[in-house]
Amino acid sequence: MGKVDESVNQTDEVDAATGSQALTILIHTSKAMRPAPRGGATLSVPVLRGRAEELATYLKTLSVRQLAAVMEISPELADRTHGLFADWGTDPAQQSPAIDSFAGDIYSGLRACDLTAADRAYAEGRLRILSGLYGILRPHDGIQPYRLEMGYRLPDPPYANLYQFWGDSVARRLPSAGVIVDLAAIEYNRLVTRFLPRDRFVSPRFLTMHPKTGEPRFVVVHAKIARGAFARWLLSARVENPADIVEFAEIGYRYEPALSKPRQPAFVCKEFEGKGLSVRLHDLG
Template identity: 35%
Template sequence: MRIIISPAKKMSVDMDSFPISGLPVLIDGAERLREVLRKMSSRDLQVLWKCSEAIAELNVERLRGMDLRRRLTPAVLAYEGIQYQYMAPGVLEMEQLTYIQEHLRILSGFYGLLRPLDGVTPYRLEMQARLRVGNCRDLYAFWGSRLAERLASETDVILNLASREYSRAVEPHLPASVRFLTCTFGEEKNGKVVEKGTLCKMARGQMVRWLAENQITSPEAIKGFSELHYRFSPIHSAENRFVFLRRVT
Protein backbone atom coordinates (compact mmCIF):
# COMPACT_ATOMS: atom_id res chain seq x y z
CA MET A 1 0.00 0.00 0.00
CA ARG A 2 1.12 3.53 -0.79
CA ILE A 3 -0.41 6.65 0.75
CA ILE A 4 -0.42 9.84 -1.31
CA ILE A 5 -0.76 13.33 0.18
CA SER A 6 -0.50 16.90 -1.07
CA PRO A 7 2.42 19.22 -0.26
CA ALA A 8 2.02 22.60 1.48
CA LYS A 9 2.76 26.08 0.14
CA LYS A 10 4.78 27.21 3.15
CA MET A 11 8.18 25.57 3.48
CA SER A 12 11.14 25.78 5.83
CA VAL A 13 14.71 24.51 6.16
CA ASP A 14 15.63 21.89 8.77
CA MET A 15 18.94 20.12 8.25
CA ASP A 16 19.40 19.15 11.91
CA SER A 17 16.45 17.00 13.06
CA PHE A 18 17.37 13.94 11.00
CA PRO A 19 19.29 13.31 7.76
CA ILE A 20 17.93 12.88 4.25
CA SER A 21 17.98 9.38 2.73
CA GLY A 22 18.63 10.45 -0.83
CA LEU A 23 17.44 12.61 -3.72
CA PRO A 24 13.93 12.63 -5.27
CA VAL A 25 13.46 9.86 -7.83
CA LEU A 26 12.26 12.34 -10.48
CA ILE A 27 14.84 15.05 -9.82
CA ASP A 28 15.50 15.35 -13.55
CA GLY A 29 12.02 16.83 -13.88
CA ALA A 30 12.69 19.32 -11.09
CA GLU A 31 15.92 20.41 -12.77
CA ARG A 32 14.04 21.04 -16.01
CA LEU A 33 11.37 23.07 -14.21
CA ARG A 34 13.99 25.12 -12.36
CA GLU A 35 15.54 26.21 -15.63
CA VAL A 36 12.15 27.16 -17.10
CA LEU A 37 11.30 29.22 -14.01
CA ARG A 38 14.68 30.96 -13.98
CA LYS A 39 14.04 32.30 -17.49
CA MET A 40 10.84 34.03 -16.39
CA SER A 41 10.65 37.64 -15.22
CA SER A 42 9.86 38.49 -11.61
CA ARG A 43 6.48 39.87 -12.68
CA ASP A 44 5.56 36.74 -14.64
CA LEU A 45 6.59 34.56 -11.71
CA GLN A 46 4.37 36.54 -9.35
CA VAL A 47 1.43 36.03 -11.72
CA LEU A 48 2.23 32.32 -12.00
CA TRP A 49 2.49 31.94 -8.24
CA LYS A 50 -0.60 34.09 -7.53
CA CYS A 51 1.03 35.64 -4.47
CA SER A 52 1.91 38.98 -2.92
CA GLU A 53 4.94 41.01 -3.99
CA ALA A 54 6.77 40.14 -0.75
CA ILE A 55 6.25 36.38 -1.20
CA ALA A 56 7.25 36.66 -4.85
CA GLU A 57 10.50 38.45 -3.91
CA LEU A 58 11.34 35.71 -1.39
CA ASN A 59 10.78 32.95 -3.92
CA VAL A 60 12.60 34.72 -6.75
CA GLU A 61 15.61 34.95 -4.44
CA ARG A 62 15.25 31.26 -3.58
CA LEU A 63 15.09 30.42 -7.27
CA ARG A 64 18.29 32.32 -8.08
CA GLY A 65 20.33 30.37 -5.55
CA MET A 66 18.46 27.07 -5.75
CA ASP A 67 20.70 24.00 -5.36
CA LEU A 68 18.78 20.74 -5.76
CA ARG A 69 21.60 18.51 -4.55
CA ARG A 70 23.15 20.14 -1.49
CA ARG A 71 22.02 21.53 1.88
CA LEU A 72 18.65 19.80 1.72
CA THR A 73 15.78 19.21 4.16
CA PRO A 74 13.85 15.93 4.48
CA ALA A 75 10.63 16.50 2.53
CA VAL A 76 8.34 15.58 5.40
CA LEU A 77 9.96 18.28 7.56
CA ALA A 78 10.12 20.89 4.81
CA TYR A 79 6.36 21.40 4.50
CA GLU A 80 4.62 23.43 7.21
CA GLY A 81 0.91 23.18 6.40
CA ILE A 82 -1.87 22.10 8.76
CA GLN A 83 -1.74 18.54 7.48
CA TYR A 84 1.93 18.26 8.39
CA GLN A 85 1.38 19.84 11.79
CA TYR A 86 -1.11 17.10 12.64
CA MET A 87 1.17 14.43 11.23
CA ALA A 88 3.94 15.83 13.48
CA PRO A 89 6.79 13.98 11.74
CA GLY A 90 9.41 15.59 13.97
CA VAL A 91 8.27 13.53 16.95
CA LEU A 92 7.61 10.22 15.18
CA GLU A 93 9.51 7.26 16.61
CA MET A 94 12.00 5.36 14.45
CA GLU A 95 9.54 2.55 13.68
CA GLN A 96 6.97 5.11 12.54
CA LEU A 97 9.51 6.98 10.41
CA THR A 98 10.45 3.70 8.77
CA TYR A 99 6.77 3.09 8.04
CA ILE A 100 6.15 6.44 6.37
CA GLN A 101 9.37 6.20 4.37
CA GLU A 102 8.11 2.93 2.90
CA HIS A 103 4.41 3.75 2.52
CA LEU A 104 3.98 7.54 2.24
CA ARG A 105 4.47 9.54 -0.97
CA ILE A 106 4.15 13.32 -1.28
CA LEU A 107 2.94 14.66 -4.62
CA SER A 108 4.61 17.85 -5.81
CA GLY A 109 4.23 20.16 -8.77
CA PHE A 110 7.98 20.80 -8.71
CA TYR A 111 9.47 17.44 -7.65
CA GLY A 112 6.73 15.13 -8.95
CA LEU A 113 6.89 12.40 -6.33
CA LEU A 114 8.69 12.45 -2.99
CA ARG A 115 9.52 9.93 -0.30
CA PRO A 116 9.39 11.49 3.18
CA LEU A 117 13.16 11.51 3.66
CA ASP A 118 14.08 12.71 0.18
CA GLY A 119 16.11 15.91 0.32
CA VAL A 120 14.36 19.02 -0.96
CA THR A 121 14.85 22.77 -0.99
CA PRO A 122 12.10 25.40 -0.60
CA TYR A 123 10.23 26.20 -3.82
CA ARG A 124 6.87 27.58 -4.89
CA LEU A 125 4.98 25.76 -7.65
CA GLU A 126 1.52 24.29 -7.30
CA MET A 127 0.44 21.39 -9.52
CA GLN A 128 -2.35 23.44 -11.09
CA ALA A 129 -0.03 26.35 -12.00
CA ARG A 130 -0.34 27.26 -15.67
CA LEU A 131 3.31 26.75 -16.54
CA ARG A 132 4.11 25.81 -20.11
CA VAL A 133 7.16 23.54 -20.42
CA GLY A 134 8.22 22.87 -24.00
CA ASN A 135 5.24 21.30 -25.75
CA CYS A 136 3.47 20.63 -22.43
CA ARG A 137 0.69 23.14 -21.73
CA ASP A 138 0.84 22.68 -17.94
CA LEU A 139 2.33 20.56 -15.15
CA TYR A 140 -0.24 17.80 -15.53
CA ALA A 141 0.95 17.32 -19.08
CA PHE A 142 4.62 17.75 -18.08
CA TRP A 143 4.50 14.97 -15.50
CA GLY A 144 2.10 12.91 -17.61
CA SER A 145 1.96 9.29 -16.47
CA ARG A 146 5.33 9.29 -14.67
CA LEU A 147 3.90 9.64 -11.15
CA ALA A 148 1.30 6.92 -11.67
CA GLU A 149 3.80 4.57 -13.28
CA ARG A 150 6.20 4.96 -10.39
CA LEU A 151 3.47 4.29 -7.82
CA ALA A 152 2.11 1.32 -9.78
CA SER A 153 5.58 -0.20 -9.82
CA GLU A 154 5.58 -0.15 -6.01
CA THR A 155 2.05 -1.26 -5.06
CA ASP A 156 -1.40 -2.40 -6.18
CA VAL A 157 -3.25 -0.26 -3.59
CA ILE A 158 -3.07 3.52 -3.34
CA LEU A 159 -4.67 5.26 -0.36
CA ASN A 160 -5.57 8.74 -1.57
CA LEU A 161 -5.32 11.44 1.10
CA ALA A 162 -4.44 14.13 -1.42
CA SER A 163 -6.54 17.04 -2.63
CA ARG A 164 -8.20 16.84 -6.04
CA GLU A 165 -5.57 19.22 -7.45
CA TYR A 166 -2.90 16.62 -6.79
CA SER A 167 -4.74 13.30 -7.01
CA ARG A 168 -5.77 14.06 -10.60
CA ALA A 169 -2.09 13.97 -11.53
CA VAL A 170 -2.13 10.27 -10.64
CA GLU A 171 -5.58 8.66 -10.86
CA PRO A 172 -6.25 8.95 -14.64
CA HIS A 173 -2.96 7.24 -15.47
CA LEU A 174 -3.22 4.20 -13.20
CA PRO A 175 -3.73 0.72 -14.68
CA ALA A 176 -6.95 -1.10 -13.76
CA SER A 177 -4.92 -3.51 -11.61
CA VAL A 178 -4.20 -0.76 -9.05
CA ARG A 179 -6.91 0.01 -6.51
CA PHE A 180 -7.33 3.75 -5.90
CA LEU A 181 -8.98 4.20 -2.50
CA THR A 182 -10.00 7.73 -1.47
CA CYS A 183 -10.77 8.78 2.09
CA THR A 184 -13.36 11.51 2.65
CA PHE A 185 -13.66 13.38 5.95
CA GLY A 186 -16.85 15.32 6.53
CA GLU A 187 -20.01 16.01 8.50
CA GLU A 188 -23.52 14.90 7.63
CA LYS A 189 -25.91 17.79 7.00
CA ASN A 190 -29.38 17.40 5.52
CA GLY A 191 -28.49 13.92 4.31
CA LYS A 192 -25.31 15.04 2.55
CA VAL A 193 -21.63 14.69 3.46
CA VAL A 194 -20.12 18.17 3.72
CA GLU A 195 -16.33 18.59 3.71
CA LYS A 196 -14.56 21.56 5.30
CA GLY A 197 -11.08 22.41 4.04
CA THR A 198 -9.20 22.97 7.28
CA LEU A 199 -10.83 20.02 9.07
CA CYS A 200 -10.01 17.76 6.11
CA LYS A 201 -6.34 18.76 6.24
CA MET A 202 -6.25 18.09 9.97
CA ALA A 203 -7.83 14.66 9.49
CA ARG A 204 -5.51 13.67 6.66
CA GLY A 205 -2.44 14.49 8.72
CA GLN A 206 -3.86 12.72 11.76
CA MET A 207 -4.66 9.65 9.68
CA VAL A 208 -1.08 9.41 8.40
CA ARG A 209 0.15 9.55 11.99
CA TRP A 210 -2.42 6.93 13.07
CA LEU A 211 -1.46 4.64 10.18
CA ALA A 212 2.20 4.90 11.18
CA GLU A 213 1.53 4.37 14.88
CA ASN A 214 -0.50 1.25 14.12
CA GLN A 215 1.65 0.03 11.22
CA ILE A 216 -1.42 -0.34 8.99
CA THR A 217 -0.86 -2.19 5.72
CA SER A 218 -4.38 -3.52 4.98
CA PRO A 219 -7.06 -1.32 3.35
CA GLU A 220 -9.77 -2.85 5.54
CA ALA A 221 -7.88 -1.89 8.69
CA ILE A 222 -8.16 1.78 7.69
CA LYS A 223 -11.82 1.65 8.73
CA GLY A 224 -10.64 1.57 12.34
CA PHE A 225 -9.55 5.21 12.25
CA SER A 226 -11.41 7.13 14.98
CA GLU A 227 -9.29 10.20 15.73
CA LEU A 228 -10.53 13.81 15.95
CA HIS A 229 -14.12 12.58 16.54
CA TYR A 230 -14.33 10.81 13.17
CA ARG A 231 -15.89 7.39 12.63
CA PHE A 232 -16.09 5.22 9.54
CA SER A 233 -19.57 5.36 7.96
CA PRO A 234 -20.46 2.14 6.10
CA ILE A 235 -23.68 3.52 4.63
CA HIS A 236 -21.88 6.48 3.02
CA SER A 237 -18.89 4.48 1.81
CA ALA A 238 -18.16 2.40 -1.28
CA GLU A 239 -15.47 -0.05 -2.36
CA ASN A 240 -13.04 2.69 -3.36
CA ARG A 241 -14.29 5.52 -1.15
CA PHE A 242 -14.15 5.34 2.63
CA VAL A 243 -16.19 8.07 4.29
CA PHE A 244 -15.45 9.18 7.84
CA LEU A 245 -18.04 11.37 9.55
CA ARG A 246 -17.22 13.78 12.34
CA ARG A 247 -19.49 13.85 15.33
CA VAL A 248 -20.55 17.45 15.96
CA THR A 249 -21.04 18.15 19.67
Protein backbone atom coordinates in the same frame (compact mmCIF):
# COMPACT_ATOMS: atom_id res chain seq x y z
CA MET B 1 23.65 19.79 7.01
CA GLY B 2 22.09 16.78 5.29
CA LYS B 3 23.93 13.65 4.22
CA VAL B 4 22.96 11.75 1.07
CA ASP B 5 22.40 8.00 1.30
CA GLU B 6 22.49 6.77 -2.30
CA SER B 7 21.46 3.24 -1.28
CA VAL B 8 17.98 4.43 -0.34
CA ASN B 9 17.30 5.25 -3.98
CA GLN B 10 16.95 1.59 -4.96
CA THR B 11 13.67 1.03 -3.09
CA ASP B 12 11.26 2.46 -5.66
CA GLU B 13 12.66 0.32 -8.46
CA VAL B 14 12.35 -2.79 -6.28
CA ASP B 15 8.74 -2.02 -5.31
CA ALA B 16 7.72 -1.36 -8.90
CA ALA B 17 9.41 -4.51 -10.13
CA THR B 18 7.97 -6.84 -7.50
CA GLY B 19 4.46 -5.41 -7.56
CA SER B 20 4.32 -5.11 -3.79
CA GLN B 21 0.84 -5.69 -2.35
CA ALA B 22 1.39 -3.30 0.56
CA LEU B 23 -0.70 -0.17 1.01
CA THR B 24 0.74 2.94 -0.60
CA ILE B 25 -0.28 6.26 0.96
CA LEU B 26 -0.48 9.39 -1.20
CA ILE B 27 -0.44 12.93 0.14
CA HIS B 28 0.63 16.16 -1.54
CA THR B 29 2.88 19.10 -0.79
CA SER B 30 1.72 22.35 0.82
CA LYS B 31 2.48 25.96 -0.09
CA ALA B 32 3.67 26.61 3.46
CA MET B 33 7.19 25.30 3.98
CA ARG B 34 9.76 25.28 6.74
CA PRO B 35 13.34 26.52 6.31
CA ALA B 36 15.92 23.76 5.95
CA PRO B 37 17.12 22.80 9.46
CA ARG B 38 20.75 22.76 10.48
CA GLY B 39 20.77 19.08 11.26
CA GLY B 40 22.47 15.86 10.29
CA ALA B 41 19.55 14.08 8.67
CA THR B 42 20.40 11.36 6.19
CA LEU B 43 18.78 12.28 2.89
CA SER B 44 17.85 10.29 -0.19
CA VAL B 45 17.82 11.70 -3.72
CA PRO B 46 14.38 12.28 -5.30
CA VAL B 47 13.81 9.64 -7.96
CA LEU B 48 12.83 12.27 -10.55
CA ARG B 49 15.45 14.84 -9.58
CA GLY B 50 16.74 15.17 -13.13
CA ARG B 51 13.34 16.37 -14.29
CA ALA B 52 13.07 18.61 -11.23
CA GLU B 53 16.41 20.23 -12.12
CA GLU B 54 15.19 20.85 -15.67
CA LEU B 55 12.00 22.47 -14.38
CA ALA B 56 13.82 24.53 -11.75
CA THR B 57 16.32 25.78 -14.34
CA TYR B 58 13.41 27.09 -16.38
CA LEU B 59 11.71 28.66 -13.33
CA LYS B 60 14.90 30.57 -12.56
CA THR B 61 14.45 32.44 -15.86
CA LEU B 62 11.04 33.85 -14.93
CA SER B 63 10.84 37.42 -13.66
CA VAL B 64 9.15 38.53 -10.46
CA ARG B 65 6.34 40.00 -12.57
CA GLN B 66 5.85 36.73 -14.45
CA LEU B 67 5.74 34.72 -11.21
CA ALA B 68 3.19 37.14 -9.73
CA ALA B 69 0.96 36.73 -12.78
CA VAL B 70 1.27 32.95 -13.07
CA MET B 71 0.77 32.27 -9.35
CA GLU B 72 -1.69 35.13 -8.76
CA ILE B 73 0.29 36.36 -5.76
CA SER B 74 1.42 39.76 -4.50
CA PRO B 75 4.63 41.37 -5.80
CA GLU B 76 6.19 40.87 -2.36
CA LEU B 77 5.45 37.15 -2.31
CA ALA B 78 6.53 36.84 -5.93
CA ASP B 79 9.85 38.44 -5.01
CA ARG B 80 10.37 35.91 -2.21
CA THR B 81 9.40 33.08 -4.56
CA HIS B 82 11.87 34.39 -7.14
CA GLY B 83 14.54 34.26 -4.44
CA LEU B 84 13.66 30.66 -3.58
CA PHE B 85 14.16 29.59 -7.19
CA ALA B 86 17.39 31.60 -7.45
CA ASP B 87 18.73 29.74 -4.41
CA TRP B 88 17.39 26.34 -5.44
CA GLY B 89 19.93 23.59 -5.99
CA THR B 90 20.90 20.05 -5.07
CA ASP B 91 23.38 20.69 -2.26
CA PRO B 92 22.38 18.45 0.70
CA ALA B 93 23.66 21.14 3.07
CA GLN B 94 20.71 23.32 2.02
CA GLN B 95 18.10 20.56 2.12
CA SER B 96 15.79 18.87 4.60
CA PRO B 97 13.75 15.63 4.45
CA ALA B 98 10.53 16.10 2.50
CA ILE B 99 8.41 14.80 5.39
CA ASP B 100 9.78 17.58 7.63
CA SER B 101 9.71 20.37 5.04
CA PHE B 102 6.02 21.24 4.74
CA ALA B 103 3.84 23.13 7.20
CA GLY B 104 0.31 23.15 5.77
CA ASP B 105 -2.78 21.71 7.43
CA ILE B 106 -2.31 18.17 6.15
CA TYR B 107 1.08 18.21 7.86
CA SER B 108 -0.56 19.48 11.04
CA GLY B 109 -2.43 16.19 11.06
CA LEU B 110 0.61 14.12 10.06
CA ARG B 111 2.75 15.54 12.90
CA ALA B 112 5.95 14.16 11.41
CA CYS B 113 8.05 15.79 14.13
CA ASP B 114 6.93 13.24 16.72
CA LEU B 115 6.81 10.10 14.59
CA THR B 116 9.10 7.47 16.08
CA ALA B 117 12.24 6.38 14.27
CA ALA B 118 10.49 3.08 13.54
CA ASP B 119 7.47 4.92 12.12
CA ARG B 120 9.69 7.00 9.87
CA ALA B 121 11.54 3.93 8.63
CA TYR B 122 8.21 2.23 7.90
CA ALA B 123 6.99 5.35 6.08
CA GLU B 124 9.88 5.07 3.61
CA GLY B 125 8.19 2.11 1.98
CA ARG B 126 4.61 3.37 2.25
CA LEU B 127 4.26 7.16 2.07
CA ARG B 128 4.64 9.15 -1.14
CA ILE B 129 4.29 12.92 -1.51
CA LEU B 130 3.11 14.36 -4.84
CA SER B 131 4.87 17.57 -5.86
CA GLY B 132 4.67 20.09 -8.68
CA LEU B 133 8.45 20.57 -8.73
CA TYR B 134 9.76 17.13 -7.77
CA GLY B 135 6.99 14.93 -9.17
CA ILE B 136 7.02 12.38 -6.36
CA LEU B 137 8.91 12.31 -3.08
CA ARG B 138 9.72 9.76 -0.42
CA PRO B 139 9.76 10.91 3.22
CA HIS B 140 13.52 11.39 3.44
CA ASP B 141 14.23 12.76 -0.01
CA GLY B 142 16.22 15.96 0.36
CA ILE B 143 14.47 19.09 -0.91
CA GLN B 144 14.73 22.87 -0.70
CA PRO B 145 11.93 25.40 -0.10
CA TYR B 146 10.01 26.34 -3.26
CA ARG B 147 6.56 27.35 -4.44
CA LEU B 148 4.97 25.56 -7.40
CA GLU B 149 1.44 24.18 -7.40
CA MET B 150 0.30 21.64 -9.97
CA GLY B 151 -2.44 23.93 -11.28
CA TYR B 152 -0.11 26.77 -12.33
CA ARG B 153 0.02 27.52 -16.06
CA LEU B 154 3.60 28.49 -16.86
CA PRO B 155 4.36 30.76 -19.85
CA ASP B 156 6.37 28.45 -22.09
CA PRO B 157 6.08 24.90 -23.44
CA PRO B 158 6.93 22.20 -22.50
CA TYR B 159 6.37 23.57 -18.99
CA ALA B 160 3.04 25.34 -19.54
CA ASN B 161 1.06 22.28 -18.45
CA LEU B 162 2.70 20.43 -15.56
CA TYR B 163 0.50 17.37 -16.10
CA GLN B 164 1.94 17.05 -19.60
CA PHE B 165 5.45 17.77 -18.32
CA TRP B 166 5.31 14.93 -15.80
CA GLY B 167 3.26 12.61 -18.01
CA ASP B 168 3.12 9.09 -16.57
CA SER B 169 6.56 9.33 -14.93
CA VAL B 170 5.07 9.79 -11.45
CA ALA B 171 2.60 6.90 -11.80
CA ARG B 172 5.43 4.64 -12.96
CA ARG B 173 7.21 5.23 -9.66
CA LEU B 174 4.38 3.62 -7.69
CA PRO B 175 4.17 -0.14 -7.05
CA SER B 176 2.59 -1.99 -9.96
CA ALA B 177 0.03 -3.68 -7.67
CA GLY B 178 -1.63 -3.11 -4.33
CA VAL B 179 -4.08 -0.60 -2.88
CA ILE B 180 -3.33 3.12 -3.00
CA VAL B 181 -4.87 5.21 -0.21
CA ASP B 182 -5.44 8.53 -1.94
CA LEU B 183 -5.27 11.43 0.52
CA ALA B 184 -4.07 13.98 -2.05
CA ALA B 185 -6.02 16.90 -3.50
CA ILE B 186 -7.55 16.34 -6.95
CA GLU B 187 -5.10 18.69 -8.66
CA TYR B 188 -2.28 16.46 -7.43
CA ASN B 189 -3.77 12.98 -7.61
CA ARG B 190 -4.37 13.52 -11.33
CA LEU B 191 -0.65 12.85 -11.68
CA VAL B 192 -1.41 9.18 -11.06
CA THR B 193 -5.16 8.51 -11.34
CA ARG B 194 -5.09 9.06 -15.11
CA PHE B 195 -2.69 6.15 -15.58
CA LEU B 196 -3.72 3.52 -13.03
CA PRO B 197 -6.86 1.36 -12.64
CA ARG B 198 -9.60 2.98 -10.58
CA ASP B 199 -10.05 -0.10 -8.44
CA ARG B 200 -6.57 0.37 -6.98
CA PHE B 201 -7.59 3.57 -5.21
CA VAL B 202 -9.33 4.03 -1.87
CA SER B 203 -10.30 7.67 -1.29
CA PRO B 204 -11.52 8.40 2.26
CA ARG B 205 -13.91 11.31 2.87
CA PHE B 206 -13.91 13.35 6.06
CA LEU B 207 -17.01 15.22 7.22
CA THR B 208 -17.86 17.38 10.24
CA MET B 209 -21.25 17.58 11.91
CA HIS B 210 -22.78 21.05 11.63
CA PRO B 211 -23.42 22.25 15.20
CA LYS B 212 -26.83 23.72 14.34
CA THR B 213 -28.29 21.37 11.74
CA GLY B 214 -26.67 18.19 12.99
CA GLU B 215 -25.91 17.28 9.37
CA PRO B 216 -22.46 16.17 8.19
CA ARG B 217 -20.72 18.65 5.91
CA PHE B 218 -17.37 19.04 4.22
CA VAL B 219 -15.08 21.55 5.98
CA VAL B 220 -11.91 22.15 3.98
CA VAL B 221 -9.50 22.80 6.85
CA HIS B 222 -10.86 19.91 8.91
CA ALA B 223 -10.59 17.54 5.94
CA LYS B 224 -6.98 18.55 5.24
CA ILE B 225 -5.95 17.95 8.84
CA ALA B 226 -7.89 14.68 8.88
CA ARG B 227 -6.03 13.45 5.79
CA GLY B 228 -2.74 14.01 7.55
CA ALA B 229 -4.00 12.32 10.73
CA PHE B 230 -5.24 9.39 8.65
CA ALA B 231 -1.83 8.99 7.00
CA ARG B 232 -0.16 9.15 10.41
CA TRP B 233 -2.51 6.47 11.78
CA LEU B 234 -1.89 4.16 8.82
CA LEU B 235 1.84 4.45 9.48
CA SER B 236 1.89 4.21 13.27
CA ALA B 237 -0.70 1.39 13.38
CA ARG B 238 1.09 -0.47 10.55
CA VAL B 239 -2.18 -0.94 8.67
CA GLU B 240 -1.59 -3.45 5.87
CA ASN B 241 -5.08 -4.80 5.17
CA PRO B 242 -7.39 -2.42 3.27
CA ALA B 243 -10.34 -3.85 5.21
CA ASP B 244 -8.87 -2.37 8.41
CA ILE B 245 -9.05 1.20 7.10
CA VAL B 246 -12.51 1.62 8.63
CA GLU B 247 -10.97 1.29 12.12
CA PHE B 248 -9.65 4.86 11.95
CA ALA B 249 -10.76 6.75 15.07
CA GLU B 250 -8.50 9.78 15.55
CA ILE B 251 -9.15 13.49 16.27
CA GLY B 252 -12.85 12.79 16.78
CA TYR B 253 -13.59 10.86 13.56
CA ARG B 254 -15.51 7.60 13.31
CA TYR B 255 -16.42 5.46 10.32
CA GLU B 256 -19.94 6.08 9.01
CA PRO B 257 -21.22 3.15 6.88
CA ALA B 258 -24.40 4.95 5.78
CA LEU B 259 -22.40 7.71 4.08
CA SER B 260 -19.76 5.43 2.60
CA LYS B 261 -19.47 4.18 -0.97
CA PRO B 262 -17.35 1.41 -2.47
CA ARG B 263 -13.72 2.53 -2.19
CA GLN B 264 -14.88 5.80 -0.59
CA PRO B 265 -15.19 5.21 3.17
CA ALA B 266 -16.70 8.16 5.02
CA PHE B 267 -15.58 9.33 8.45
CA VAL B 268 -17.58 11.83 10.49
CA CYS B 269 -16.62 13.85 13.56
CA LYS B 270 -19.11 15.45 15.95
CA GLU B 271 -16.48 17.65 17.60
CA PHE B 272 -13.30 18.27 15.65
CA GLU B 273 -10.22 17.60 17.79
CA GLY B 274 -7.46 18.47 15.34
CA LYS B 275 -5.23 21.52 15.32
CA GLY B 276 -4.52 23.53 12.21
CA LEU B 277 -1.40 25.47 11.36
CA SER B 278 -2.63 28.76 12.84
CA VAL B 279 -3.56 27.10 16.15
CA ARG B 280 -0.23 25.30 16.39
CA LEU B 281 1.69 28.52 15.72
CA HIS B 282 -0.34 30.24 18.45
CA ASP B 283 0.47 27.41 20.88
CA LEU B 284 4.17 27.74 20.08
CA GLY B 285 4.11 31.52 20.51
